[in-house]
Amino acid sequence: MSSTTQNAPSPVPGSVGSRPRGGIAAVLSRRHIGTIAALVALLIFNFIFTPHFATMQTLSVNLTQVCVIVIVGVGMTMVIATGGIDLSVGSIMAIAGAFAPQIFQGTLFPVPNLYTGIALAIVLSITVAGFFGLFNGWLVSSFRVQPIIATLILYIAGRGIAQVWTNGDLQVFKVPEFQQIAIGRVFGVPFQVWIMLALVLIAAWALQRTVFGRQVLAVGGNEQAAWLAGIPVRRVKRRVYVISGVCSGIAGLIVIAMNSAADANLIGMGIELDVIAAVAVGGTLLSGGRATIIGTLLGALIIQLVRYTLLANGVPDAAALVVKAGLIVLAVWLQRQDRA
């Protein structure tokens, strides 16, 4: 952590690498080449060696596996871009996931009809998640608590809150109208994949093209310089944690919709590590200042595809963990060589 200063990029945001360009070129800039090459290599390997790989079902399975990780990853990338980290994402998912069924089932307060209930459940759960994110942001910005410690508080307490709230009970429900957000299909692709794509595109655009996005990168690149340049550092930091909280809330809802049950003990358990791994493999600098949302999507896809490849070819899941570990180290090491 003390080594962050030595590989901090140039204080001027956007001066690293290519300048923002239009269209596909902006989305797939040069720094994604390595990541994409790895992805293509994996795809080719699978087309040749894995039976039944080129089917809609395989695509669907792999995409739904990464959906939740990528959605949380969108917020995490923003947080990491400011030089922070958010360990509490899984706990916030659990809170949103434990809260929502109580609303649309009307156990918390009477709802006039199912659709109002579902709308309220979605809006309120995500709002609550956003407020927990705000709490993180408040600790980081106003109390200058280190992000890893600030979010450790909710990592520990957040799941506890969800468990206490539900008494640790499993809430089973069968509400197809709500579950559409995960399992409904549009053009044959699960709805959650569309949510993921929409979030990725909005966030990628926001990070590249909006003032807020440039401020995020500036804060991560050199906080002091950003502050001197008149950037509202504290507000920017608060907002990225709120965004991360909101993304976690959405992910929590998708998880319970997929499972048709909410279990505060399990929702989002350990997801922070998967997400951070995806962000790192995707090429976002963990010390802040350089971030790529598309990279996070690619990173998550690579990790998932490696796992799928190993599983489909008979390698046990535990061994896949070891491979994943090697992959993370390799990816980050290669990025270092690239910069040097």
Next chain:
Amino acid sequence: MPRLHASAGFGALLALLLIIGFGAWRYDGFISEYNILTVLRYNSMFALVGLGMCFVIMTGGIDLSVGSVAALSSVVAAYLSPYGLIPGLLGGLAAGLAAGIINGFIISKMKILPFIATLATMLAASGVALLLSNQQSVPASYDTNFMALGQGDFALYAPEWVNGEDAGFFGAVIRIFLGFPIPAWIALFAYFLGSLILNRTAFGRHVLAVGGGEEASRLMGLPTDRTIFLVYVMSGFLAGMAGVILAAQFGAGQPIEGVGWELFAIASVVVGGTLLTGGKGSVGATLVGTLLLGILFTVLNFENGMGWISLSAYWQSVLRGGFLLVVVILQSRLTRSAAAA
């Protein structure tokens, strides 16, 4: 600044004493021999992991792999336990040492951020533990004296008279002393050594110097890379020891145990007042921090035992989180007033 650090550690100690006082006043049996020994036996694992984490954090790093390394070493130790206490112990320690060496290598030689490097070894260690154990807990052998590492004590060696009715205060002290669980002895010994290393050796001073400013230490000619390498080796070794105790205490190697240990250890270190930015810290305060967080759980159990309220075990994490929040905010206030002064 030293004043600030001292006050944070002192605050933790004060809080620990307050909680113990509160427990003694409110609950029967809180200060009983049985309860004290149970708390010590169980928390010795966390204390060991916390000690390693303390050294890592003092260099400005972090070690996320401790929990799964402990799980891995508990599996290895359980497999070797039929051959006796020593093979089980050495096997578990070797597993922890190997993980620590890998961490140290990736961080100090490949220059990868500690957070990511140890995240990777966390996954790898967990994968290896699951592969070795075939995803099941591995029963440790009861035929050898391996279990003593987790459950034993030296009570057998106590002289006859201290167990008698008229043993008196002195007798009770000796009795408790000899009834001290072996894992607690191991943890105490480790903290004693850790304190010596930090305060009395060149390596200890290097640890603090590297945490205070890595680049400056390097320019001063200190062996920064070696120092960083060694703290991770140490952390791995201690996590290995914790894993051996885990296997011996629960009678089995636990491949999926250790989830969240790393964050618990970080919390203990922070509660003890060690700054996460590195460069400052105290070994003793980490022990206090571990006991403080551990004892909250005991207090909760006793409170439930009173029958007035029934707080589920889930409150434990809410309380711990709330506690961490208070400490963090206090620390932030202290740091700011120290900076202003």
